[in-house]
Amino acid sequence: MADLSAFPVTSKWPARHPERIQLYSLPTPNGVKVSIMLEECDLPYEAHRVSFDAADQTSPEFRSLNPNGKIPAILDPNGPEGPLPLFESGAILVYLAGKAGNFMPQTVHGKYEALQWVMFQMGGIGPMFGQVGFFSKFAGKDYDDKRPRDRYVSEAKRLLGVLDGQLATRSWILGSDYSIADIATFPWIRNLVGFYGAGELVGFDQFTNVKRVLETFLARPGVQRGLTIPG
Ligand SMILES: N[C@@H](CCC(=O)N[C@@H](CS)C(=O)NCC(=O)O)C(=O)O
Numbered sequence: 001m002a003d004l005s006a007f008p009v010t011s012k013w014p015a016r017h018p019e020r021i022q023l024y025s026l027p028t029p030n031g032v033k034v035s036i037m038l039e040e041c042d043l044p045y046e047a048h049r050v051s052f053d054a055a056d057q058t059s060p061e062f063r064s065l066n067p068n069g070k071i072p073a074i075l076d077p078n079g080p081e082g083p084l085p086l087f088e089s090g091a092i093l094v095y096l097a098g099k100a101g102n103f104m105p106q107t108v109h110g111k112y113e114a115l116q117w118v119m120f121q122m123g124g125i126g127p128m129f130g131q132v133g134f135f136s137k138f139a140g141k142d143y144d145d146k147r148p149r150d151r152y153v154s155e156a157k158r159l160l161g162v163l164d165g166q167l168a169t170r171s172w173i174l175g176s177d178y179s180i181a182d183i184a185t186f187p188w189i190r191n192l193v194g195f196y197g198a199g200e201l202v203g204f205d206q207f208t209n210v211k212r213v214l215e216t217f218l219a220r221p222g223v224q225r226g227l228t229i230p231g
Pocket of ligand 1: 029070077
């Protein structure tokens with residue numbers, strides 16, 4: 001039986017199954033990337049809810065795992081060199097792809113292509129779409145000056161155009177194979193048009209290839225399960 005007692009996060013969220021990957025998350029666009037990946041890979045894991053209402057992400061126990069105070073984070077009791085704590089959803093997806101031997105191309109060129117699109121999501125789509133949400137749905141929507149909102153909307157449109165071009169001749173971001181690039185990206189597209197309600201603002205209807213692949217993504221059983229975890 002794995003001993004995770006050296007990790008303070010387990011005192012706040014006790015592991016009932018310490019031999020399984022421990023996931024600390026919420027079903028947000030960054031959080032579900034990891035639950036979808038775990039479901040798609042069929043890896044055994046135990047999910048713990050990090051409640052934003054209770055500011056759990058700022059607790060010393062959670063910060064001992066992620067000093068950046070953001071979900072998702074994992075603790076793998078069976079890491080290659082012992083228990084492995086990990087935060088940043090992109091790094092977690094790369095790690096899990098290696099562990100499961102799935103959703104990552106086998107060739108060196110293919111791997112870097114996958115990483116390139118994961119970075120595109122992490123550095124572009126995630127942060128920019130997040131700002132669109134702030135300025136169109138949350139506190140920023142009441143600001144009189146609309147220039148910040150317009151700047152982020154315009155950048156979100158540009159990024160959607162790049163993705164739409166990539167998907168014009170492909171089933172998934174890398175081609176015919178579903179990968180961590182898709183798992184990183186499509187939860188954010190769903191969130192932009194769903195939870196943020198910014199579809200009209202960014203002219204989502206014109207991005208027909210992104211729309212098509214989003215629908216295929218959302219129809220996957222592993223995606224549907226992952227979107228609700230932790231319940
Ligand atoms: N780059 C990070 C971003 C994580 C992130 O922003 N998580 C949000 C939820 S989607 C969060 O924990 N927000 C809580 C807070 O900022 O207090 C990743 O991809 O893991």
